[in-house]
Structure formats: structure tokens, C-alpha cells
Amino acid sequence: MARDGFCLDLEPPTGEAAVVGRDALDALIAVLRADGYEVIGPVRRDGVIALAPVTTLGDLPTGWGDEQQPGHYRLVGRDDDALFGYAVGPHSWKAELFPPRADLYEVRRSGSGGFEVQASPPDDRPRAFLGVRACEVAALAVQDRVFLEGATRDPVYARRRAQAVVIAVDCGDPSSSCFCASMGTGPRVTGGFDLALTELATGDALVVRVGSDRGAALLARIPHRTPTRDELDASREVSRSAEQLLRRRLDTTGLRELLVAEVEHAEWDAVAERCLACGNCTSVCPTCFCSSVEEVTDLAGERAVRRRSWASCFSQQFSYLNGGTARAGIGARYRQWLSHKLSTWFDQYGTSGCVGCGRCITWCPVGIDLTREVVALRTRPSSATAVGMSLAEEL
Numbered sequence: 001m002a003r004d005g006f007c008l009d010l011e012p013p014t015g016e017a018a019v020v021g022r023d024a025l026d027a028l029i030a031v032l033r034a035d036g037y038e039v040i041g042p043v044r045r046d047g048v049i050a051l052a053p054v055t056t057l058g059d060l061p062t063g064w065g066d067e068q069q070p071g072h073y074r075l076v077g078r079d080d081d082a083l084f085g086y087a088v089g090p091h092s093w094k095a096e097l098f099p100p101r102a103d104l105y106e107v108r109r110s111g112s113g114g115f116e117v118q119a120s121p122p123d124d125r126p127r128a129f130l131g132v133r134a135c136e137v138a139a140l141a142v143q144d145r146v147f148l149e150g151a152t153r154d155p156v157y158a159r160r161r162a163q164a165v166v167i168a169v170d171c172g173d174p175s176s177s178c179f180c181a182s183m184g185t186g187p188r189v190t191g192g193f194d195l196a197l198t199e200l201a202t203g204d205a206l207v208v209r210v211g212s213d214r215g216a217a218l219l220a221r222i223p224h225r226t227p228t229r230d231e232l233d234a235s236r237e238v239s240r241s242a243e244q245l246l247r248r249r250l251d252t253t254g255l256r257e258l259l260v261a262e263v264e265h266a267e268w269d270a271v272a273e274r275c276l277a278c279g280n281c282t283s284v285c286p287t288c289f290c291s292s293v294e295e296v297t298d299l300a301g302e303r304a305v306r307r308r309s310w311a312s313c314f315s316q317q318f319s320y321l322n323g324g325t326a327r328a329g330i331g332a333r334y335r336q337w338l339s340h341k342l343s344t345w346f347d348q349y350g351t352s353g354c355v356g357c358g359r360c361i362t363w364c365p366v367g368i369d370l371t372r373e374v375v376a377l378r379t380r381p382s383s384a385t386a387v388g389m390s391l392a393e394e395l
């Protein structure tokens with residue numbers, strides 16, 4: 001690889017870094033598309049940064065940032081041309097690997113009065129994910145444990161995941177909802193990617209780190225050059241300053257034990273006064289994996305499809321069991337969700353179910369903030385009324 005100027009010849013080994021210009025990202029998208037990948041990346045749509053197919057660099061939300069708080073999200077124009085100058089939006093990569101709806105198999109009546117069962121055709125398009133943040137790389141690892149490493153390996157997830165190319169991006173401008181540093185997942189991407197990008201403050205170049213042979217092969221096909229010492233330092237500085245911008249914290253000390261011990265805490269009743277049981281938090285969470293299945297029939301009764309759809313532990317029907325609902329009250333459902341995320345997930349999967357992305361905080365319509373709820377559970381074992389009033393004052 002030439003030291004001065006971009007070249008295409010040598011394949012950088014895994015672990016090496018290079019510098020690319022913005023045009024090279026366009027080339028990367030073109031290379032992936034030429035190889036048959038659908039490239040999914042950030043786009044500005046419906047007032048948010050959404051994840052959708054992109055065909056050129058021009059599809060990215062250049063010059064846009066976001067403003068996030070509990071129950072609040074706004075796009076804001078930036079005073080630069082940053083390509084990735086925003087935090088995570090309401091979409092996560094979960095929807096690409098564990099789709100909100102997936103047909104599993106179909107049953108058709110056969111001529112002989114019986115029926116035939118056929119697996120539904122899989123959606124096997126290879127996908128490349130452009131702009132995966134550190135917390136989202138961590139979320140992919142959590143979902144890998146859930147869908148690939150348990151006794152019930154999920155074929156839909158497995159097929160999509162095996163083909164997925166991960167182009168990660170270091171966060172430079174986290175939102176006020178983010179708390180990845182508390183969860184040890186960000187803001188710098190440290191693994192689980194094919195390529196990782198850091199957008200330099202100068203705006204004209206990006207440092208690229210190689211995380212896999214597949215990433216090295218991709219980098220070899222786009223113009224790149226060796227980074228200078230200053231550029232590598234500047235890339236690390238992006239992550240250092242991002243970490244300093246993180247204001248939200250979650251103290252995880254003894255949290256597993258706390259949540260198991262505090263099943264009768266008054267805060268569960270206090271949060272039930274505010275929670276709408278809408279399930280937004282579970283929809284936006286990149287690790288929530290609950291689903292239900294139903295049979296959908298045609299009007300003639302000739303064909304039925306078994307369809308899997310996302311479900312939420314916040315719905316009353318979710319815990320319906322033997323003629324009754326196990327978690328009838330909203331407080332019990334919030335307790336189930338929070339305790340699973342931060343405590344019993346460890347027992348199931350050996351990891352936290354929360355990666356600190358902050359989506360559930362931003363997209364809760366009433367601004368319920370799990371980090372505040374943990375503070376309440378730690379410090380206010382008083383009456384429900386007192387706890388609720390204190391939290392309302394803080395929020």
C-alpha cells in the first residue's frame with residue numbers, strides 16, 4: 001500500500017487501519033451492491049434517522065444530527081457535513097435479522113382430502129449493514145447468543161446473520177439518552193465488525209479499521225492509504241471526546257441481585273402509574289426477542305400460513321397461561337421487562353440484555369427512563385407515593 005495517495009493493490013490484514021476519502025465510501029457501497037448485497041444504512045425519513053436500503057453515499061443524512069431526551073426526538077441540522085453525526089434512531093438492525101413478521105411454513109389442502117406442509121421460501125438476500133454503532137455491535141452479539149447458541153437455533157436469523165457484512169462506525173456525537181460506557185459497549189467499536197469507520201473532524205477522510213478477512217478483501221477494492229500518526233490519534237480522540245459527552249450513567253454494581261431482591265419494591269407501583277404498556281420500549285430495543293406465532297388462513301380455507309411476529313411482554317395477552325394472565329398489572333410487566341434486561345438475562349444467556357443504546361428512554365411516550373428507575377430501586381425503598389413524586393420532580 002502506497003504511503004502517499006490512495007491505491008487499490010494490496011489487501012490489508014485484519015487488525016490494520018487505513019484512511020479513505022468520502023468518495024471511497026461511495027465505492028464501497030458500489031462494490032457491495034455489485035457483489036449482490038443489499039446495503040442498508042442510515043437515511044433521513046419521516047423526521048428520524050431510519051435504516052433503509054441505500055444505493056449511494058448521497059442517500060446518507062449528511063449534515064444532520066439529532067436531539068434526544070426521555071420521550072423526545074428531533075432531527076437538527078449540523079453546522080458541518082458529517083455523514084454519521086447523530087446517535088441511534090428508532091430502528092435497529094434487529095429488524096433485518098429477526099424480522100418483525102416472518103412466514104415460517106404454509107399448509108395447503110391437497111386433492112386427496114389431506115394437506116401438504118411446505119416451508120415458506122426464505123428471504124436469503126445478502127445484506128450489508130452500513131453505520132452500525134458500538135452498542136449495536138454489542139446488541140448483535142447478544143442476539144447471536146439468543147438465536148444461535150441456545151438449544152433453539154433460529155433458522156431465519158441464522159441464514160441472515162451468516163451473510164451480513166457489518167460496517168461499523170464509531171460514535172462522535174452521542175445523544176443524551178446513550179449510556180453505552182456504563183454497559184461497557186461503547187462508544188468505540190472494539191470488535192464484531194468487518195470494517196469499522198471513524199469519521200475525522202476534518203470531514204474529508206475516515207479512518208478504517210479491518211476486523212475480518214471479508215473486511216480486508218472489501219478494503220482492498222476501494223481507494224485507501226496508510227494513515228498518519230496524527231490521523232490515528234485523531235481517530236482515537238473522536239471516541240475519547242464522545243465518551244466525555246456521555247452524561248447518562250447506569251450503576252451496574254450488584255444490579256442482578258438488587259432486581260431479584262426488590263420484587264416488592266414500591267417503585268413498581270409508581271412506574272405503573274405512568275407506563276402506558278404500549279410496548280414501544282420492546283419494539284425499539286435491539287435485543288428484545290419475544291415473538292408469537294399465529295395461523296393466517298385465506299378466506300376459502302384452502303391455505304394457512306404460520307406467521308411469526310414480534311411480541312411484547314408489556315401486552316396483557318403475553319403472559320396468558322392456563323386460563324389466566326400471569327402479569328395482569330402494568331407494574332408486574334415493567335418489573336418483568338427491567339428485571340429480565342438487567343438481571344435474569346445473565347442467568348439465561350450469560351450477558352446483560354441491555355447494551356445502553358438509550359432507545360427505550362427516547363421512544364417511551366411518557367419518558368420512562370430505566371436508569372432513573374434503577375436509581376429509584378436503589379435509593380428509595382419508601383412508599384409508592386413518595387417515590388413517584390420524587391421521580392416526577394426529577395424528570
Ligand code: SF4
Pocket residue numbers: 281284285286287288341353354355356357358359360361370
Ligand atoms: S433496554 Fe433500552 S437502553 Fe437497553 S438495549 Fe434495550 S432499548 Fe437500549
Ligand code: SF4
Pocket residue numbers: 274275276277278279280281282314363364365366367368
Ligand atoms: S415503559 Fe414507556 S415505552 Fe415501555 S411500555 Fe411503558 S409507556 Fe410504553
